[in-house]
Amino acid sequence: MIGNRGHVVVIGAGIGGLSAAIRLAARGFRVTLVEKLDRPGGKMGEVRADGFRWDTGPSVLTMRHVYERLFRAAGRDLSDYLDLLPLDPITRYFWRDGATIDAVADEEAMCENIRRAFGPRDVDGYRRFMRYARRLHDVVGNPFLYRHKPGWRDLISLPLTDVLKIDALRTMHQAVSAHFKDPHLVQLFDRFATYNGSSPYRAPATLNVIAHVEMAQGAWYPRGGIFRLARAWERLATELGVEIRYAEPAQEICVQGGAAAGVRLANGAVIHADAVVCNVDYTWARQTLLPGSARADRLEPSCSGFVLMLGVRGVHPELAHHNIFFTGDYRREFDDIFDRRVAPRDPTLYLCITSKTDPEHAPAGHENWFVLVNAPFLSPNFDWSSEADRYAQHIRGLLIANLGRAIPLAEPQAMVQVERRFTPLDLQMAYGGHRGAIYGFSSNTRTTAFMRPGNRDRDIARLYYAGGSVHPGGGVPLVTLSGLAAAECLAQDLQP
Numbered sequence: 001m002i003g004n005r006g007h008v009v010v011i012g013a014g015i016g017g018l019s020a021a022i023r024l025a026a027r028g029f030r031v032t033l034v035e036k037l038d039r040p041g042g043k044m045g046e047v048r049a050d051g052f053r054w055d056t057g058p059s060v061l062t063m064r065h066v067y068e069r070l071f072r073a074a075g076r077d078l079s080d081y082l083d084l085l086p087l088d089p090i091t092r093y094f095w096r097d098g099a100t101i102d103a104v105a106d107e108e109a110m111c112e113n114i115r116r117a118f119g120p121r122d123v124d125g126y127r128r129f130m131r132y133a134r135r136l137h138d139v140v141g142n143p144f145l146y147r148h149k150p151g152w153r154d155l156i157s158l159p160l161t162d163v164l165k166i167d168a169l170r171t172m173h174q175a176v177s178a179h180f181k182d183p184h185l186v187q188l189f190d191r192f193a194t195y196n197g198s199s200p201y202r203a204p205a206t207l208n209v210i211a212h213v214e215m216a217q218g219a220w221y222p223r224g225g226i227f228r229l230a231r232a233w234e235r236l237a238t239e240l241g242v243e244i245r246y247a248e249p250a251q252e253i254c255v256q257g258g259a260a261a262g263v264r265l266a267n268g269a270v271i272h273a274d275a276v277v278c279n280v281d282y283t284w285a286r287q288t289l290l291p292g293s294a295r296a297d298r299l300e301p302s303c304s305g306f307v308l309m310l311g312v313r314g315v316h317p318e319l320a321h322h323n324i325f326f327t328g329d330y331r332r333e334f335d336d337i338f339d340r341r342v343a344p345r346d347p348t349l350y351l352c353i354t355s356k357t358d359p360e361h362a363p364a365g366h367e368n369w370f371v372l373v374n375a376p377f378l379s380p381n382f383d384w385s386s387e388a389d390r391y392a393q394h395i396r397g398l399l400i401a402n403l404g405r406a407i408p409l410a411e412p413q414a415m416v417q418v419e420r421r422f423t424p425l426d427l428q429m430a431y432g433g434h435r436g437a438i439y440g441f442s443s444n445t446r447t448t449a450f451m452r453p454g455n456r457d458r459d460i461a462r463l464y465y466a467g468g469s470v471h472p473g474g475g476v477p478l479v480t481l482s483g484l485a486a487a488e489c490l491a492q493d494l495q496p
Protein backbone atom coordinates (compact mmCIF):
# COMPACT_ATOMS: atom_id res chain seq x y z
CA MET A 1 0.00 0.00 0.00
CA ILE A 2 1.33 3.45 -0.93
CA GLY A 3 2.75 5.37 1.97
CA ASN A 4 2.56 2.74 4.70
CA ARG A 5 6.28 3.10 5.52
CA GLY A 6 6.23 6.82 6.32
CA HIS A 7 6.24 10.19 4.60
CA VAL A 8 9.32 11.58 2.84
CA VAL A 9 9.80 15.04 1.34
CA VAL A 10 12.24 15.26 -1.57
CA ILE A 11 13.57 18.74 -2.40
CA GLY A 12 14.39 19.12 -6.09
CA ALA A 13 13.11 17.34 -9.20
CA GLY A 14 16.53 16.93 -10.79
CA ILE A 15 17.38 13.41 -11.93
CA GLY A 16 18.80 12.64 -8.46
CA GLY A 17 15.62 13.77 -6.67
CA LEU A 18 13.28 12.02 -9.10
CA SER A 19 15.29 8.78 -8.92
CA ALA A 20 15.17 8.82 -5.11
CA ALA A 21 11.44 9.59 -5.17
CA ILE A 22 10.77 6.71 -7.59
CA ARG A 23 12.75 4.22 -5.49
CA LEU A 24 11.11 5.33 -2.25
CA ALA A 25 7.59 5.23 -3.69
CA ALA A 26 8.30 1.76 -5.10
CA ARG A 27 9.37 0.70 -1.60
CA GLY A 28 6.11 1.86 -0.06
CA PHE A 29 6.88 5.37 1.19
CA ARG A 30 4.54 8.29 0.69
CA VAL A 31 6.59 10.88 -1.20
CA THR A 32 6.05 14.59 -1.72
CA LEU A 33 8.51 16.24 -4.10
CA VAL A 34 8.88 20.03 -4.11
CA GLU A 35 10.66 21.79 -6.96
CA LYS A 36 11.31 25.48 -7.43
CA LEU A 37 11.06 25.36 -11.25
CA ASP A 38 7.86 24.60 -13.17
CA ARG A 39 9.24 21.41 -14.75
CA PRO A 40 11.29 18.30 -13.92
CA GLY A 41 14.93 17.58 -14.80
CA GLY A 42 16.91 20.47 -13.24
CA LYS A 43 19.98 20.90 -15.45
CA MET A 44 18.30 18.57 -17.94
CA GLY A 45 15.92 21.08 -19.52
CA GLU A 46 14.91 22.23 -22.98
CA VAL A 47 14.66 25.55 -24.79
CA ARG A 48 12.56 26.36 -27.86
CA ALA A 49 12.82 29.43 -30.10
CA ASP A 50 11.79 30.27 -33.69
CA GLY A 51 11.17 26.65 -34.69
CA PHE A 52 14.40 25.35 -33.06
CA ARG A 53 14.61 23.12 -30.00
CA TRP A 54 17.65 22.35 -27.83
CA ASP A 55 18.40 20.26 -24.75
CA THR A 56 20.00 22.65 -22.26
CA GLY A 57 22.23 20.32 -20.27
CA PRO A 58 23.31 16.71 -20.73
CA SER A 59 23.64 15.39 -24.26
CA VAL A 60 25.58 12.12 -23.85
CA LEU A 61 23.91 9.28 -21.98
CA THR A 62 25.93 6.30 -20.84
CA MET A 63 25.28 3.32 -18.52
CA ARG A 64 21.87 2.37 -19.87
CA HIS A 65 21.75 -0.53 -17.40
CA VAL A 66 21.46 1.95 -14.51
CA TYR A 67 18.18 3.37 -15.86
CA GLU A 68 16.89 -0.11 -16.62
CA ARG A 69 17.61 -1.07 -13.02
CA LEU A 70 15.65 1.94 -11.69
CA PHE A 71 12.60 1.00 -13.76
CA ARG A 72 12.87 -2.74 -13.09
CA ALA A 73 12.96 -2.11 -9.34
CA ALA A 74 9.67 -0.23 -9.76
CA GLY A 75 8.17 -3.15 -11.69
CA ARG A 76 8.36 -1.33 -15.03
CA ASP A 77 10.22 -1.63 -18.32
CA LEU A 78 12.30 1.39 -19.35
CA SER A 79 11.54 0.80 -23.02
CA ASP A 80 7.83 1.49 -22.37
CA TYR A 81 8.81 5.01 -21.28
CA LEU A 82 11.81 5.98 -23.39
CA ASP A 83 13.13 5.04 -26.81
CA LEU A 84 16.90 4.95 -26.25
CA LEU A 85 18.80 4.93 -29.54
CA PRO A 86 22.43 3.75 -29.64
CA LEU A 87 24.67 6.42 -31.15
CA ASP A 88 26.84 5.35 -34.06
CA PRO A 89 29.26 7.00 -34.21
CA ILE A 90 29.29 8.03 -30.58
CA THR A 91 31.40 11.09 -31.38
CA ARG A 92 33.18 12.47 -34.44
CA TYR A 93 36.51 14.05 -33.45
CA PHE A 94 38.29 16.79 -35.44
CA TRP A 95 41.80 18.17 -34.97
CA ARG A 96 43.33 21.34 -36.37
CA ASP A 97 45.86 19.40 -38.48
CA GLY A 98 43.01 17.80 -40.46
CA ALA A 99 42.99 14.49 -38.56
CA THR A 100 39.54 13.10 -37.81
CA ILE A 101 38.12 9.87 -36.40
CA ASP A 102 34.72 8.40 -35.55
CA ALA A 103 34.66 6.86 -32.06
CA VAL A 104 32.42 3.79 -32.11
CA ALA A 105 31.44 1.23 -29.48
CA ASP A 106 32.30 -1.86 -31.53
CA GLU A 107 35.92 -2.71 -30.66
CA GLU A 108 36.84 -4.18 -34.07
CA ALA A 109 35.32 -1.23 -35.92
CA MET A 110 37.14 1.17 -33.58
CA CYS A 111 40.46 -0.60 -34.24
CA GLU A 112 39.82 -0.21 -37.96
CA ASN A 113 39.04 3.49 -37.52
CA ILE A 114 42.27 3.96 -35.53
CA ARG A 115 44.26 2.14 -38.21
CA ARG A 116 42.74 4.28 -40.94
CA ALA A 117 43.19 7.58 -39.10
CA PHE A 118 46.56 7.12 -37.39
CA GLY A 119 48.14 3.92 -38.75
CA PRO A 120 48.51 0.49 -37.09
CA ARG A 121 50.87 1.32 -34.22
CA ASP A 122 48.16 2.15 -31.63
CA VAL A 123 45.71 -0.63 -32.42
CA ASP A 124 47.19 -2.99 -29.83
CA GLY A 125 47.43 -0.10 -27.38
CA TYR A 126 43.69 0.48 -27.82
CA ARG A 127 42.90 -3.16 -27.12
CA ARG A 128 45.13 -3.10 -24.03
CA PHE A 129 43.58 0.17 -22.88
CA MET A 130 40.05 -1.17 -23.18
CA ARG A 131 40.98 -4.31 -21.21
CA TYR A 132 42.54 -2.07 -18.55
CA ALA A 133 39.44 0.19 -18.43
CA ARG A 134 37.24 -2.88 -18.07
CA ARG A 135 39.32 -4.13 -15.15
CA LEU A 136 38.98 -0.73 -13.52
CA HIS A 137 35.21 -0.98 -13.90
CA ASP A 138 35.16 -4.48 -12.40
CA VAL A 139 37.12 -3.32 -9.35
CA VAL A 140 35.64 0.14 -8.87
CA GLY A 141 32.01 -0.65 -9.77
CA ASN A 142 30.80 -2.33 -6.65
CA PRO A 143 32.56 -0.47 -3.87
CA PHE A 144 32.46 3.01 -5.47
CA LEU A 145 29.58 3.28 -7.94
CA TYR A 146 26.72 0.89 -7.49
CA ARG A 147 26.00 1.32 -3.80
CA HIS A 148 26.11 3.98 -1.12
CA LYS A 149 29.41 5.52 -0.07
CA PRO A 150 31.89 2.95 1.24
CA GLY A 151 33.08 3.42 4.80
CA TRP A 152 36.74 3.08 5.82
CA ARG A 153 36.00 -0.45 6.99
CA ASP A 154 34.79 -1.46 3.51
CA LEU A 155 37.89 0.08 1.98
CA ILE A 156 40.27 -1.60 4.36
CA SER A 157 38.66 -4.96 3.58
CA LEU A 158 39.37 -4.62 -0.18
CA PRO A 159 42.00 -7.15 -1.32
CA LEU A 160 45.40 -5.49 -1.87
CA THR A 161 45.40 -6.64 -5.51
CA ASP A 162 42.15 -4.72 -6.07
CA VAL A 163 43.56 -1.61 -4.39
CA LEU A 164 46.51 -1.68 -6.80
CA LYS A 165 44.20 -2.22 -9.76
CA ILE A 166 42.35 1.01 -8.92
CA ASP A 167 45.42 2.80 -10.36
CA ALA A 168 45.01 5.89 -8.20
CA LEU A 169 48.71 6.80 -8.05
CA ARG A 170 49.02 7.84 -11.69
CA THR A 171 47.04 10.61 -13.36
CA MET A 172 44.60 9.79 -16.13
CA HIS A 173 46.93 11.41 -18.62
CA GLN A 174 49.91 9.34 -17.47
CA ALA A 175 47.96 6.10 -17.84
CA VAL A 176 46.51 7.09 -21.22
CA SER A 177 49.98 8.09 -22.48
CA ALA A 178 51.32 4.71 -21.39
CA HIS A 179 48.88 3.04 -23.81
CA PHE A 180 48.95 5.33 -26.86
CA LYS A 181 51.81 6.82 -28.87
CA ASP A 182 49.76 9.07 -31.13
CA PRO A 183 49.02 12.42 -29.42
CA HIS A 184 45.58 12.60 -31.05
CA LEU A 185 44.52 9.41 -29.32
CA VAL A 186 46.02 10.55 -26.02
CA GLN A 187 43.90 13.71 -26.25
CA LEU A 188 40.79 11.73 -27.20
CA PHE A 189 41.01 9.48 -24.13
CA ASP A 190 42.16 12.30 -21.83
CA ARG A 191 38.91 14.05 -22.64
CA PHE A 192 36.89 11.61 -20.55
CA ALA A 193 38.10 13.51 -17.45
CA THR A 194 35.70 16.27 -18.42
CA TYR A 195 32.75 13.88 -18.01
CA ASN A 196 32.87 14.66 -14.33
CA GLY A 197 34.31 18.14 -14.61
CA SER A 198 37.97 17.32 -13.93
CA SER A 199 41.39 17.70 -15.54
CA PRO A 200 43.14 14.63 -17.03
CA TYR A 201 46.45 16.07 -15.81
CA ARG A 202 45.31 15.87 -12.18
CA ALA A 203 42.52 13.33 -11.87
CA PRO A 204 43.58 9.83 -10.79
CA ALA A 205 43.85 7.21 -13.53
CA THR A 206 40.90 5.43 -11.89
CA LEU A 207 38.70 7.74 -13.93
CA ASN A 208 39.76 5.90 -17.08
CA VAL A 209 36.81 3.71 -16.13
CA ILE A 210 34.73 6.30 -18.04
CA ALA A 211 36.30 5.09 -21.29
CA HIS A 212 34.88 1.66 -20.55
CA VAL A 213 31.35 2.88 -19.90
CA GLU A 214 31.27 4.94 -23.10
CA MET A 215 33.45 2.99 -25.55
CA ALA A 216 32.55 -0.56 -24.48
CA GLN A 217 28.99 -0.15 -23.21
CA GLY A 218 28.00 2.56 -25.73
CA ALA A 219 26.24 5.93 -25.63
CA TRP A 220 22.54 6.60 -26.06
CA TYR A 221 20.14 9.27 -27.13
CA PRO A 222 16.45 9.27 -26.20
CA ARG A 223 14.37 9.84 -29.33
CA GLY A 224 12.83 13.31 -29.03
CA GLY A 225 15.67 14.75 -26.92
CA ILE A 226 17.29 14.14 -23.56
CA PHE A 227 14.59 16.12 -21.80
CA ARG A 228 12.30 13.15 -22.58
CA LEU A 229 14.26 11.29 -19.91
CA ALA A 230 13.20 13.82 -17.27
CA ARG A 231 9.59 13.51 -18.46
CA ALA A 232 9.85 9.68 -18.30
CA TRP A 233 11.14 9.85 -14.70
CA GLU A 234 8.32 12.30 -13.87
CA ARG A 235 5.71 9.97 -15.41
CA LEU A 236 6.93 6.94 -13.51
CA ALA A 237 7.10 8.89 -10.23
CA THR A 238 3.54 10.13 -10.71
CA GLU A 239 2.27 6.63 -11.56
CA LEU A 240 3.84 5.38 -8.33
CA GLY A 241 1.92 8.00 -6.37
CA VAL A 242 4.61 10.65 -5.85
CA GLU A 243 3.01 14.06 -5.35
CA ILE A 244 5.07 16.52 -7.40
CA ARG A 245 4.66 20.19 -6.55
CA TYR A 246 6.29 22.51 -9.09
CA ALA A 247 7.04 26.19 -8.50
CA GLU A 248 7.25 25.47 -4.76
CA PRO A 249 10.79 26.34 -3.61
CA ALA A 250 11.93 25.02 -0.27
CA GLN A 251 13.30 27.60 2.12
CA GLU A 252 14.48 25.52 5.05
CA ILE A 253 14.94 21.93 6.12
CA CYS A 254 13.24 21.74 9.53
CA VAL A 255 15.30 19.95 12.15
CA GLN A 256 13.88 18.85 15.49
CA GLY A 257 15.82 17.03 18.17
CA GLY A 258 18.72 16.43 15.77
CA ALA A 259 16.56 14.87 13.04
CA ALA A 260 15.00 16.18 9.82
CA ALA A 261 11.30 16.65 10.46
CA GLY A 262 10.05 18.38 7.32
CA VAL A 263 10.51 21.28 4.95
CA ARG A 264 9.45 24.91 5.18
CA LEU A 265 8.50 26.31 1.78
CA ALA A 266 9.21 29.85 0.59
CA ASN A 267 5.47 30.59 0.97
CA GLY A 268 5.76 29.82 4.69
CA ALA A 269 3.90 26.49 4.64
CA VAL A 270 5.56 23.58 6.43
CA ILE A 271 5.38 20.00 5.14
CA HIS A 272 5.96 17.62 8.05
CA ALA A 273 7.75 14.38 7.21
CA ASP A 274 9.52 11.37 8.69
CA ALA A 275 12.59 12.04 6.53
CA VAL A 276 13.93 14.48 3.92
CA VAL A 277 15.93 13.82 0.76
CA CYS A 278 17.77 16.87 -0.55
CA ASN A 279 18.57 16.97 -4.28
CA VAL A 280 19.84 20.55 -4.16
CA ASP A 281 23.61 20.93 -4.63
CA TYR A 282 25.17 19.93 -1.29
CA THR A 283 27.14 23.13 -0.59
CA TRP A 284 24.30 25.35 -1.77
CA ALA A 285 21.81 23.41 0.37
CA ARG A 286 23.95 23.78 3.47
CA GLN A 287 24.29 27.50 2.86
CA THR A 288 20.65 28.19 2.04
CA LEU A 289 18.42 25.44 3.50
CA LEU A 290 20.24 24.56 6.71
CA PRO A 291 21.06 27.85 8.41
CA GLY A 292 23.80 27.51 10.99
CA SER A 293 25.14 24.23 9.60
CA ALA A 294 28.86 23.69 9.12
CA ARG A 295 30.34 25.20 5.95
CA ALA A 296 31.00 22.73 3.20
CA ASP A 297 33.46 24.33 0.84
CA ARG A 298 36.62 22.32 1.43
CA LEU A 299 36.38 20.45 -1.85
CA GLU A 300 37.22 21.97 -5.22
CA PRO A 301 34.08 22.47 -7.36
CA SER A 302 34.01 20.77 -10.75
CA CYS A 303 34.36 22.89 -13.84
CA SER A 304 31.39 24.79 -15.16
CA GLY A 305 30.37 25.32 -18.76
CA PHE A 306 29.51 28.02 -21.26
CA VAL A 307 26.69 27.01 -23.62
CA LEU A 308 25.62 28.54 -26.91
CA MET A 309 22.43 27.26 -28.52
CA LEU A 310 22.48 28.28 -32.14
CA GLY A 311 19.79 27.98 -34.78
CA VAL A 312 21.85 27.55 -37.93
CA ARG A 313 21.01 27.86 -41.61
CA GLY A 314 22.11 24.89 -43.75
CA VAL A 315 22.53 21.15 -43.20
CA HIS A 316 26.05 19.78 -42.77
CA PRO A 317 26.38 16.10 -43.65
CA GLU A 318 30.05 16.06 -42.60
CA LEU A 319 28.99 16.58 -38.97
CA ALA A 320 27.62 13.84 -36.69
CA HIS A 321 25.16 14.02 -33.79
CA HIS A 322 28.13 14.60 -31.40
CA ASN A 323 31.30 16.39 -32.59
CA ILE A 324 34.46 17.54 -30.89
CA PHE A 325 36.84 20.17 -32.24
CA PHE A 326 39.98 19.89 -30.16
CA THR A 327 42.14 22.79 -29.06
CA GLY A 328 45.78 22.69 -30.11
CA ASP A 329 46.94 23.05 -26.47
CA TYR A 330 44.94 20.82 -24.12
CA ARG A 331 47.15 21.42 -21.09
CA ARG A 332 46.70 25.17 -21.41
CA GLU A 333 42.91 24.72 -21.55
CA PHE A 334 42.89 22.94 -18.15
CA ASP A 335 45.39 25.39 -16.67
CA ASP A 336 43.07 28.22 -17.67
CA ILE A 337 40.12 26.44 -16.06
CA PHE A 338 41.62 25.15 -12.81
CA ASP A 339 44.72 27.34 -12.18
CA ARG A 340 44.03 30.74 -13.71
CA ARG A 341 40.25 30.23 -13.39
CA VAL A 342 39.51 32.23 -16.52
CA ALA A 343 37.41 31.21 -19.50
CA PRO A 344 39.86 29.56 -21.91
CA ARG A 345 40.71 31.65 -24.98
CA ASP A 346 41.14 28.57 -27.14
CA PRO A 347 38.94 25.82 -25.72
CA THR A 348 37.93 22.47 -27.15
CA LEU A 349 34.50 22.91 -28.71
CA TYR A 350 31.77 20.34 -28.26
CA LEU A 351 28.98 20.50 -30.83
CA CYS A 352 25.80 18.44 -30.47
CA ILE A 353 23.16 18.47 -33.22
CA THR A 354 20.05 16.56 -32.18
CA SER A 355 18.30 17.50 -35.46
CA LYS A 356 20.60 14.92 -37.08
CA THR A 357 18.50 12.28 -35.29
CA ASP A 358 15.28 14.26 -34.72
CA PRO A 359 14.85 16.49 -37.82
CA GLU A 360 11.87 18.26 -36.24
CA HIS A 361 14.25 19.96 -33.78
CA ALA A 362 15.03 22.54 -36.50
CA PRO A 363 13.11 24.00 -39.45
CA ALA A 364 13.75 22.27 -42.80
CA GLY A 365 17.18 23.15 -44.17
CA HIS A 366 18.47 24.15 -40.72
CA GLU A 367 20.23 22.57 -37.72
CA ASN A 368 20.04 23.11 -33.94
CA TRP A 369 23.60 23.47 -32.68
CA PHE A 370 24.37 23.07 -28.99
CA VAL A 371 27.90 24.28 -28.35
CA LEU A 372 29.53 23.61 -24.99
CA VAL A 373 32.95 24.73 -23.80
CA ASN A 374 34.37 23.90 -20.41
CA ALA A 375 34.65 26.94 -18.16
CA PRO A 376 36.00 27.56 -14.66
CA PHE A 377 33.72 27.49 -11.64
CA LEU A 378 32.72 31.01 -10.56
CA SER A 379 35.49 33.05 -8.96
CA PRO A 380 36.54 36.72 -8.91
CA ASN A 381 39.02 35.93 -11.72
CA PHE A 382 36.37 36.06 -14.45
CA ASP A 383 33.28 38.26 -14.40
CA TRP A 384 30.60 36.67 -16.57
CA SER A 385 28.20 39.56 -16.09
CA SER A 386 30.55 41.86 -18.03
CA GLU A 387 32.37 39.31 -20.25
CA ALA A 388 29.57 37.07 -21.56
CA ASP A 389 28.81 39.02 -24.77
CA ARG A 390 32.46 39.28 -25.75
CA TYR A 391 33.10 35.63 -24.96
CA ALA A 392 30.04 34.48 -26.94
CA GLN A 393 31.29 36.40 -29.95
CA HIS A 394 34.75 34.92 -29.51
CA ILE A 395 33.42 31.34 -29.30
CA ARG A 396 31.20 31.82 -32.36
CA GLY A 397 34.24 33.03 -34.31
CA LEU A 398 36.36 30.12 -33.07
CA LEU A 399 33.66 27.62 -33.98
CA ILE A 400 33.32 28.95 -37.50
CA ALA A 401 37.11 29.02 -37.96
CA ASN A 402 37.40 25.40 -36.71
CA LEU A 403 34.52 24.21 -38.84
CA GLY A 404 35.81 26.07 -41.89
CA ARG A 405 39.08 24.12 -41.63
CA ALA A 406 37.20 20.79 -41.59
CA ILE A 407 34.16 21.20 -43.82
CA PRO A 408 32.89 23.53 -46.56
CA LEU A 409 30.73 26.34 -45.10
CA ALA A 410 28.37 28.46 -47.17
CA GLU A 411 28.20 32.09 -45.95
CA PRO A 412 29.71 31.43 -42.51
CA GLN A 413 29.01 34.97 -41.27
CA ALA A 414 25.28 34.61 -41.98
CA MET A 415 24.78 31.07 -40.66
CA VAL A 416 23.49 31.83 -37.18
CA GLN A 417 19.82 32.79 -37.16
CA VAL A 418 18.96 32.41 -33.48
CA GLU A 419 21.14 32.39 -30.38
CA ARG A 420 20.47 31.53 -26.75
CA ARG A 421 23.12 31.03 -24.10
CA PHE A 422 23.90 29.84 -20.55
CA THR A 423 26.89 31.13 -18.59
CA PRO A 424 28.19 29.61 -15.33
CA LEU A 425 26.37 32.44 -13.55
CA ASP A 426 23.09 31.37 -15.17
CA LEU A 427 23.74 27.75 -14.13
CA GLN A 428 24.19 28.84 -10.53
CA MET A 429 21.11 31.03 -10.52
CA ALA A 430 18.84 28.60 -12.39
CA TYR A 431 19.54 25.40 -10.47
CA GLY A 432 21.28 26.46 -7.29
CA GLY A 433 24.66 24.98 -8.15
CA HIS A 434 27.56 26.01 -5.94
CA ARG A 435 29.81 28.34 -8.00
CA GLY A 436 28.10 27.23 -11.22
CA ALA A 437 29.77 23.80 -11.06
CA ILE A 438 28.16 21.33 -13.45
CA TYR A 439 29.20 18.11 -11.70
CA GLY A 440 29.38 19.06 -8.02
CA PHE A 441 33.00 18.52 -7.03
CA SER A 442 35.97 17.87 -9.29
CA SER A 443 37.89 14.62 -9.02
CA ASN A 444 41.20 16.38 -9.32
CA THR A 445 42.78 14.65 -6.34
CA ARG A 446 43.20 11.02 -5.32
CA THR A 447 41.05 11.54 -2.25
CA THR A 448 37.96 13.23 -3.76
CA ALA A 449 36.04 9.97 -4.08
CA PHE A 450 36.43 9.50 -0.30
CA MET A 451 35.91 13.15 0.65
CA ARG A 452 32.76 13.68 -1.46
CA PRO A 453 29.74 13.84 0.87
CA GLY A 454 27.84 10.59 1.29
CA ASN A 455 24.12 10.02 0.88
CA ARG A 456 23.37 10.32 4.64
CA ASP A 457 23.92 13.54 6.56
CA ARG A 458 26.67 12.99 9.11
CA ASP A 459 25.04 15.06 11.87
CA ILE A 460 21.35 15.29 11.17
CA ALA A 461 19.40 12.04 11.37
CA ARG A 462 16.85 11.25 8.66
CA LEU A 463 18.38 13.71 6.19
CA TYR A 464 19.70 12.25 2.93
CA TYR A 465 21.32 13.63 -0.22
CA ALA A 466 20.87 12.65 -3.86
CA GLY A 467 22.58 14.43 -6.74
CA GLY A 468 25.79 15.20 -8.56
CA SER A 469 27.54 16.82 -5.59
CA VAL A 470 27.30 13.69 -3.41
CA HIS A 471 28.32 10.06 -3.79
CA PRO A 472 28.97 8.65 -6.35
CA GLY A 473 29.27 11.95 -8.30
CA GLY A 474 28.03 13.94 -11.29
CA GLY A 475 26.63 12.97 -14.68
CA VAL A 476 23.20 11.48 -15.34
CA PRO A 477 23.98 7.80 -14.62
CA LEU A 478 25.84 8.51 -11.38
CA VAL A 479 23.18 10.96 -10.27
CA THR A 480 20.55 8.26 -10.85
CA LEU A 481 22.68 5.90 -8.75
CA SER A 482 22.94 8.54 -6.07
CA GLY A 483 19.13 8.75 -5.91
CA LEU A 484 18.98 4.97 -5.51
CA ALA A 485 21.68 5.04 -2.83
CA ALA A 486 19.94 7.82 -0.84
CA ALA A 487 16.67 5.88 -0.99
CA GLU A 488 18.37 2.67 0.17
CA CYS A 489 20.03 4.45 3.13
CA LEU A 490 16.68 5.95 4.13
CA ALA A 491 14.81 2.64 3.79
CA GLN A 492 17.46 0.92 5.94
CA ASP A 493 17.21 3.59 8.66
CA LEU A 494 13.41 3.61 8.71
CA GLN A 495 12.97 -0.17 8.84
CA PRO A 496 9.50 -0.97 10.17
Ligand SMILES: Cc1cc2nc3c(=O)[nH]c(=O)nc-3n(C[C@H](O)[C@H](O)[C@H](O)COP(=O)(O)OP(=O)(O)OC[C@H]3O[C@@H](n4cnc5c(N)ncnc54)[C@H](O)[C@@H]3O)c2cc1C
Pocket (backbone or CB within 6 Å): 011, 012, 013, 014, 015, 016, 017, 034, 035, 036, 037, 040, 041, 042, 043, 044, 056, 057, 058, 059, 060, 061, 062, 248, 249, 250, 251, 279, 280, 281, 305, 307, 372, 427, 430, 431, 432, 433, 438, 439, 466, 467, 468, 469, 474, 475, 476, 477, 479
Ligand atom coordinates in the same frame (compact mmCIF):
# COMPACT_ATOMS: atom_id res chain seq x y z
C1 LIG B 1 25.75 22.12 -19.95
C2 LIG B 1 25.73 20.78 -19.28
C3 LIG B 1 26.14 19.65 -19.97
C4 LIG B 1 26.12 18.39 -19.36
N1 LIG B 1 26.44 17.29 -20.09
C5 LIG B 1 26.25 16.06 -19.55
C6 LIG B 1 26.32 14.90 -20.36
O1 LIG B 1 26.53 14.98 -21.58
N2 LIG B 1 26.13 13.68 -19.77
C7 LIG B 1 25.84 13.56 -18.44
O2 LIG B 1 25.65 12.44 -17.96
N3 LIG B 1 25.75 14.66 -17.65
C8 LIG B 1 25.93 15.89 -18.18
N4 LIG B 1 25.75 17.01 -17.41
C9 LIG B 1 25.59 16.86 -15.97
C10 LIG B 1 24.18 16.45 -15.58
O3 LIG B 1 23.26 17.33 -16.17
C11 LIG B 1 24.06 16.53 -14.07
O4 LIG B 1 25.06 15.75 -13.43
C12 LIG B 1 22.70 16.06 -13.57
O5 LIG B 1 21.64 16.41 -14.42
C13 LIG B 1 22.51 16.68 -12.20
O6 LIG B 1 21.34 16.22 -11.63
P1 LIG B 1 21.03 16.54 -10.10
O7 LIG B 1 19.80 15.79 -9.78
O8 LIG B 1 22.22 16.31 -9.27
O9 LIG B 1 20.82 18.13 -9.98
P2 LIG B 1 20.07 19.26 -10.76
O10 LIG B 1 19.78 18.90 -12.16
O11 LIG B 1 20.84 20.49 -10.52
O12 LIG B 1 18.67 19.35 -9.98
C14 LIG B 1 18.51 20.01 -8.76
C15 LIG B 1 17.08 20.48 -8.69
O13 LIG B 1 16.85 21.12 -7.43
C16 LIG B 1 16.03 22.25 -7.67
N5 LIG B 1 16.16 23.18 -6.55
C17 LIG B 1 17.23 23.94 -6.23
N6 LIG B 1 16.96 24.67 -5.11
C18 LIG B 1 15.69 24.34 -4.73
C19 LIG B 1 14.86 24.75 -3.65
N7 LIG B 1 15.26 25.64 -2.74
N8 LIG B 1 13.61 24.20 -3.56
C20 LIG B 1 13.17 23.29 -4.48
N9 LIG B 1 13.93 22.88 -5.52
C21 LIG B 1 15.17 23.39 -5.65
C22 LIG B 1 16.55 22.80 -8.97
O14 LIG B 1 15.64 23.70 -9.58
C23 LIG B 1 16.76 21.51 -9.78
O15 LIG B 1 15.59 21.14 -10.47
C24 LIG B 1 25.73 18.28 -18.01
C25 LIG B 1 25.32 19.42 -17.31
C26 LIG B 1 25.29 20.65 -17.94
C27 LIG B 1 24.80 21.86 -17.19
